[in-house]
Amino acid sequence: MGLTKTTLGAFALSTSLLLGACGNDDMKKDENMETKSEMKDKDMDMKKEDMKDKDMMMSGMFKSMNGEKVKGKATIKDHKLMLTDFKSSKGPDLHVxxxxxxxxxxxxxxxxxxxxxxxxxxDLKDIDTSKYNEVTIYCDKAHVTFGSAMLK
Structure with missing residues (x-):
């Protein structure tokens, strides 16, 4: 009977260790799944950031304002603002x-x-262009908007 109690004790101990080890494997699987989930979230965040960084092309035609003349096209693409066929009234301190x-x-x-x-x-590098919807030609000295182009 002494041998049976020892055998039974050894069996119970080895079963406990085995079940304990199984529980650890389950925890590792959960950790791995959590890590995979976190990685997916990070990948999604990075893709959103990439989309934000890549300028979508936006453009619009200038319209004159305040008795001044501005004409041409404004285009934002690849972190650059391009004015094409541009002409405006002469001003002492014109800025875009x-x-x-x-x-x-x-x-x-x-x-x-x-x-x-x-x-x-x-160059529009380091500027979040998504915050803006117009390109405006403005005379800083006279505080007058010469014209603007609504971007679409």
Whole structure:
């Protein structure tokens, strides 16, 4: 009988160890599944970031304002603003801005613009263009909007 109790004790101990080991494997599987889930989330976040970083092409035609003349096309593509067939009234301090609905105060001043140069390109690297829906030509000295192009 002593041998049977020892055998039974050894069996119970080995069963407990085996079941305990199975539980650890289950935990590892859960951890792996959680890690895979986290990795999927990170992949999705990275894809969203990539989409955000890649400029979608937006463009619009300039319309004159405030008695001034502005014509041509504004295009945003590949982190660049391109003005084509551009011409505007002469101004002492003309600049190109990215704005939301023409709001200069909250807009992003890009650079000086040449009123009679038909083709001009400006770098928009490090600018989140999704915040803006217009390209605005503004005279800083006179505080007058010469024209703007609604981007679509």
């Amino acid at each position: 801005y990215l704005t939301k609905d023409g709001d200069i105060k909250n807009g992003m001043k890009i650079d000086e613009v040449d009123y009679d140069k038909m083709e001009q390109t400006f």
